[in-house]
Amino acid sequence: MLARREAFPGVIEMNYQARQRLGCSVYLVHSQGEWMLIDIGFEETAEEIIELIRQMDFSLAKCKYLVATHADVDHIQGLKRAKELLPQAVVVGHPDCKAILDANDRILAYAEISAQGISIDLPPIEIEQLVNDGDKLQLGELTLEVWNTPGHTPSQLAFKLDRLLFSGDNIYRDGCVGNIDAHHGSDIPDFIKSLERIRATDVDWLLPSHGPIFKKRNEVIDATIKRLTGYQYLADFGTCAVEWPLLEEWDNELIKGFDARTAE
Ligand SMILES: [Zn+2]
Numbered sequence: 370m371l372a373r374r375e376a377f378p379g380v381i382e383m384n385y386q387a388r389q390r391l392g393c394s395v396y397l398v399h400s401q402g403e404w405m406l407i408d409i410g411f412e413e414t415a416e417e418i419i420e421l422i423r424q425m426d427f428s429l430a431k432c433k434y435l436v437a438t439h440a441d442v443d444h445i446q447g448l449k450r451a452k453e454l455l456p457q458a459v460v461v462g463h464p465d466c467k468a469i470l471d472a473n474d475r476i477l478a479y480a481e482i483s484a485q486g487i488s489i490d491l492p493p494i495e496i497e498q499l500v501n502d503g504d505k506l507q508l509g510e511l512t513l514e515v516w517n518t519p520g521h522t523p524s525q526l527a528f529k530l531d532r533l534l535f536s537g538d539n540i541y542r543d544g545c546v547g548n549i550d551a552h553h554g555s556d557i558p559d560f561i562k563s564l565e566r567i568r569a570t571d572v573d574w575l576l577p578s579h580g581p582i583f584k585k586r587n588e589v590i591d592a593t594i595k596r597l598t599g600y601q602y603l604a605d606f607g608t609c610a611v612e613w614p615l616l617e618e619w620d621n622e623l624i625k626g627f628d629a630r631t632a633e
Pocket of ligand 1: 393441443444538547578579
């Protein structure tokens with residue numbers, strides 16, 4: 370039997386368990402013999418992860434939920450294989466995540482970025498139970514509160530478990546956030562609201578979907594909110610920006626005309 374490397378009572382992160390990077394964070398939450406996974410990652414590691422779980426002496430028949438935090442291929446590609454190995458587990462996700470997977474929308478799922486030559490297999494995945502903000506997932510004696518935290522993508526979920534927040538792609542330890550991309554449905558004002566909600570909540574730890582688990586520090590979140598607030602007015606972010614102040618300056622200057630003697 371493999372010793373369980375619990376990050377917190379009832380919480381094992383599978384990259385930490387393996388002591389090597391497998392892909393995105395894969396959180397196993399367990400209580401009274403029942404367990405669930407928050408994301409599974411790529412297909413090529415799904416079997417290895419489930420084998421590790423078996424070796425940690427969890428009953429494979431007691432997996433209750435397989436959760437998709439959102440529809441990005443690096444988080445969910447392994448769900449089809451996982452469901453084959455854990456047929457009784459219910460695949461859980463947000464309605465927008467289900468819509469992307471039902472449509473096999475390779476662009477919204479980041480399986481296809483043709484300009485960068487990225488083309489990844491997106492197997493058919495059925496979300497069997499829809500969850501949305503305010504819902505609860507019951508596992509043994511634990512209750513996970515479902516949060517919808519749009520910004521990176523409309524379907525982004527987070528889960529609050531007492532003083533822990535499984536925070537998805539909202540923020541990482543270095544203050545970076547999940548990719549902001551118009552083709553992915555990213556929304557900077559929504560992102561800021563999600564970060565403000567995370568800042569305001571009474572959790573001690575953030576358990577992100579990439580990178581190390583870290584303490585919630587408001588000064589880090591503040592710096593990220595400030596950065597994203599600035600993004601809203603930068604042409605760098607194209608249609609994700611809400612306004613480009615230079616256009617108004619240009620409007621005003623067009624009325625006067627260009628004069629090289631006074632222009633800067
Ligand atoms: Zn991600």
